[in-house]
Amino acid sequence: KNEVEQSPQNLTAQEGEFITINCSYSVGISALHWLQQHPGGGIVSLFMLSSGKKKHGRLIATINIQEKHSSLHITASHPRDSAVYICAVNAGGTSYGKLTFGQGTILTVHP
Amino acid sequence: KAGVTQTPRYLIKTRGQQVTLSCSPISGHRSVSWYQQTPGQGLQFLFEYFSETQRNKGNFPGRFSGRQFSNSRSEMNVSTLELGDSALYLCASSLYGRLNEQFFGPGTRLTVL
Numbered sequence: 001k002n003e004v005e006q007s008p009q010n011l012t013a014q015e016g017e018f019i020t021i022n023c024s025y026s027v028g029i030s031a032l033h034w035l036q037q038h039p040g041g042g043i044v045s046l047f048m049l050s051s052g053k054k055k056h057g058r059l060i061a062t063i064n065i066q067e068k069h070s071s072l073h074i075t076a077s078h079p080r081d082s083a084v085y086i087c088a089v090n091a092g093g094t095s096y097g098k099l100t101f102g103q104g105t106i107l108t109v110h111p
Numbered sequence: 112k113a114g115v116t117q118t119p120r121y122l123i124k125t126r127g128q129q130v131t132l133s134c135s136p137i138s139g140h141r142s143v144s145w146y147q148q149t150p151g152q153g154l155q156f157l158f159e160y161f162s163e164t165q166r167n168k169g170n171f172p173g174r175f176s177g178r179q180f181s182n183s184r185s186e187m188n189v190s191t192l193e194l195g196d197s198a199l200y201l202c203a204s205s206l207y208g209r210l211n212e213q214f215f216g217p218g219t220r221l222t223v224l
Contacts, residue, residue: 033213041148041199043215086154096211097144097159097203098167104153 003027006087006102013109019074021105023087026068030090033099034061034072037084046072046085077109113138115204115216123222129190132219136183136204142166143185144213145177148199157200160185161207189221197223 004025013019023032034046047054047061049070054061058077063070074081087102116135124130136143145157156169160179177187183204189196201218205211 035215041201041218041220043201043203045212045214048212088154096207097142097161097205097213098156098169099144099146099154099213100156101154 002103003091003100004087004089004102006085006105008105009103011105011107013077013107015078015109015111017077017109019077019081019107019109021072021085021087021107023070023072023102024068025070025087025089027089027100028092029065029068030092030096032063032070033088033090034070035086035088037086037104039083043086074107079109079111082107082109115202115214117200117202117216117219119219120217121220121222123224124192125224126192126194128192129188130192130221131186131188132200132202132221134185134187134202134204134216136185136202137214140204140206140214141183142205142207142211143179143183144203144205145185145187146201146203147171148201148218149195149197154201157187192223194223197221 037043049063058075060073084104086104088099118133142161144159148154159167163179174190179185199218203213203215205213
C-alpha cells in the first residue's frame with residue numbers, strides 16, 4: 001500500500017461545479033503539499049499545509065492531522081483548472097527536501 | 112526573480128550511454144531535490160542536496176548520482192543507461208528550513224533507445 005493515496009484517480013466536471021480531491025497518508029508528516037501539473041510537465045506548488053486550512057482564490061486546502069487526511073477543493077471550476085493534481089508529504093523524521101507523492105488525480109473540466 | 116531552470120529540456124540517448132542533467136535553483140535557494148517521473152511509478156524522490164552535501168537519497172541504483180556546486184547549481188548523472196530510465200527528471204529548489212515550499216523546474220525529458 002502506498003504511503004500517500006489520492007482519490008479519485010480521474011475526475012470529470014462541468015464548468016462551474018465544486019470539486020473535491022482527497023488525499024490520505026499513512027505516515028507521520030511535517031507538511032503536506034498540493035501540486036498542480038499541466039500537460040508538458042511543469043509542476044506548480046499550490047499549497048503547503050501543516051495544520052488547518054488555506055485559501056488562494058478559488059482553491060481551498062484543508063488538513064486533518066489526527067485523521068491523516070487532506071482535501072483540495074476548487075470552487076466554480078473552469079476549463080483552465082484541467083490538470084493533474086498531486087498530493088505530496090514531507091514524512092516526519094526525513095529531510096525536508098524529500099517529498100513522497102500520491103499517484104495524482106487527473107481533472108478535466110468541460111465548458 | 113528567475114525560476115528554476117533545467118538543461119537540456121529534451122535528450123535522446125541509447126542504452127549503455129551516460130547522461131548529465133543540470134539544474135539551476137532560484138537565486139538564494141540552497142536546497143535542490145531531484146525527482147523522476149514515469150507513467151508507471153509516478154513521481155519518485157532521487158536525491159536532495161544542501162551546501163554541496165547529499166542530505167538524502169531515494170531507492171535508486173548506484174548508476175544514479177548527483178552533486179551540488181558552491182553556487183547551489185546541481186547536476187545529476189545516470190551511467191549505463193537502461194530503457195527503463197526513460198522519464199521526466201524534475202529538480203526543485205527551496206530555502207533550507209523546517210517547512211519549505213518547493214519550486215519545480217520544467218524538467219528534462221530523457222528518452223533511452
